[in-house]
Amino acid sequence: MPELPEVETIRRGLNQFIMKQKITKIDVLCAKSFQGTPTLGYVTDIRRFGKALVVDLDNKNSLMIHLRMTGQLIYDGEERYAAGHPSDNFTDKLPNKQTRVILEFENGTLFFNDQRKFGFIRALPTAEVPNDKFIKKLAKEPWSMTADELYAKLQKHKNSPIKATILDQTIICGLGNIYADETLFEIGIHPESKSGALSPKDAESLLHAASEVMQKSIDSGGSTMATYVKADGTKGDYLEKFAQVFRREGKPCPKCGTEIVKIRVAGRGTHICPHCQRILS
């Protein structure tokens, strides 16, 4: 679930709360959620690779964390910092039914919650991080990629719908279901368009839109996540104020007023303006 902007928001939050702190104990409540051998030490760095986080420790080991669809990281210390899959339980008493791993720190506790158990924490030597089978395959993030590079990849997957192509982290890194829909809306391209139908200029505007959409979300302090449950416990309007099309089916397109429609593309729920987004051919 969390896409690049949410994971970056989590990274910044954790940087504030667990950097230089020592992990004193790790409790694995669900074996599937923790790969490798738990390891204790001081946090020396918190890095992000696409949608994955890597917590480096001073003992030459690292903890790679991938939240997948429903992962949450909630730090409970003097104050609580919660981010990840949005839900009411950000304010729950923890651990709860969805808590899979508990990392104890000197001054607080980090809970890894994950309803569907698709996410995981993986312990590995820090030196092996660049060779990790997931991290190794990641493509560049949109702001680091040239239009020529993207265009070449689109040609390589010319028969796949463009939405499926930009969800593939080995082609372009960071987009998930929300930002893919938002990006394609911004550039007025229908998600079912074949990737090969995009021109080099389309590739350029896609990169630009993807960068802007994700950067805007990061800049708003993870409006999509961290502020979802406000201090008083009420729900924030994290998607409402951000999304132009995502989960806005039945509502008017912000550009032209046509009703937004939900369809299915590449096996995922997909939101479009049928007037602004035409199928390229």
Next chain:
DNA sequence: CTAGGATCCTGTCAGC
């Protein structure tokens, strides 16, 4: 090699 569909798992919601 690419493309498309099933699959991992739990929870919620719409429809009967």
Next chain:
DNA sequence: TGCTGACAGGATCCTA
């Protein structure tokens, strides 16, 4: 009320 199927902010595996 209780059941059923569809679906979910991701990625991998299997098949054609």
